[in-house]
Amino acid sequence: MNVMIFLIKRPSFCAALLGLLLSTSTLAGAMEADEASIKRGEYLARVAGCNDCHTAAYPEEAGNIPKSQWLMGVIIGFQGPWGTSYPANLRLYVANMDEQQWLARARLPMLPPMPWFALRDMTDEDLLAIYHFVRSLGPAGEPMPAAGAPDQPVSTPYYEFVPKNLPSHAVTH
Secondary structure (H helix, E strand, O other), rough: HHHHHHHEEEEEHHHHHHHHHHHHHHHHHHHHHHHHHHHHHHHHEEEEEEHHHEOOOOOOOOOOOOOHOOOOOOOOOEOOOOOEEEOOOOOOOOOOOHHHHHHHHHHOOOOOOOHHHHHHHHHOHHHHHHHHHHHHHHOOOOOOOOOOOOOOOOOOOOOOOOOOOOOOOOOOO
């Protein structure tokens, strides 16, 4: 039997075959987009300085930290008028978030010294690229301590993040 006649006589098979072909090409396109998004996210994480705070010893080692150790948070806090904040383990943080939850959370204000306004001003595409990259690393490490209130003592090491000797015209709020 001619293949063309077979397909004409069996429209349900033809529809199923067409659906399979379309879904395969769509899947291949999505996989390529994910790969491109992951690479873009890695680039953005590097240039936006995510590793500077969220990867242990990254600045001290001039970025020469294996990618397997990236973005697992740092136990050293930042203490200032807001209390004490810790660089989150981003790999655990995004592990149970979907894309929409990430987009919403990434644009909300965060405690200093997190430059949350940089995330707020990124495009959805850039934020999703960072999300895909972090998720591609897989969950690893331990959660970091929760932020502490201004008068709450902490037992972890911390950087004091308070301006000193400001000129009288400087804005301090």
